[in-house]
Amino acid sequence: MTQLFSGTSFPTANIYFPKVFQVRLAFIRWLHDPNVVIRAMAQKMLDKFLKYWDVIHGILGIACVLDLKFKLKMVEVCYRSIFDFDIDDKVDMIKYICYALFYEYQETYKQLKASIPNASSDSSKASFGASDSSGGVGYT
Numbered sequence: 001m002t003q004l005f006s007g008t009s010f011p012t013a014n015i016y017f018p019k020v021f022q023v024r025l026a027f028i029r030w031l032h033d034p035n036v037v038i039r040a041m042a043q044k045m046l047d048k049f050l051k052y053w054d055v056i057h058g059i060l061g062i063a064c065v066l067d068l069k070f071k072l073k074m075v076e077v078c079y080r081s082i083f084d085f086d087i088d089d090k091v092d093m094i095k096y097i098c099y100a101l102f103y104e105y106q107e108t109y110k111q112l113k114a115s116i117p118n119a120s121s122d123s124s125k126a127s128f129g130a131s132d133s134s135g136g137v138g139y140t
Helices: 013-030 036-066 071-082 087-115 121-127
Strands: 128-131 137-139
Touching: 013 036, 013 071, 036 071, 036 087, 071 087
Parallel strands: none
Antiparallel strands: 128 137
């Protein structure tokens, strides 16, 4: 997983969320190991993991939602695999962040469009999607 997370020649943000959950599930399994040394080590690792989890799980969830293979269903499945309660609240939080980012992008786009001279809706309609003389759609 270290090689996967630190890869530089391919994007990996979309796969962090499910892989991080695999790590968390491993910690949970190790907490029930018969060896007391393994259990103690797993508890220390899980404590450190949870410290950072609260900071990053939202952005990792968004990257997962934006992946065409995963979407929000993967976030829900992962949460259900490790949490016993508040699962809907956790999924709703990821939805809220996605919507907030979309609306922020939408507002930025509107402001950018308004700041460009000659970007009125009439001229953009005329240049995109107007029919040409053959009845097809022209893109000028």
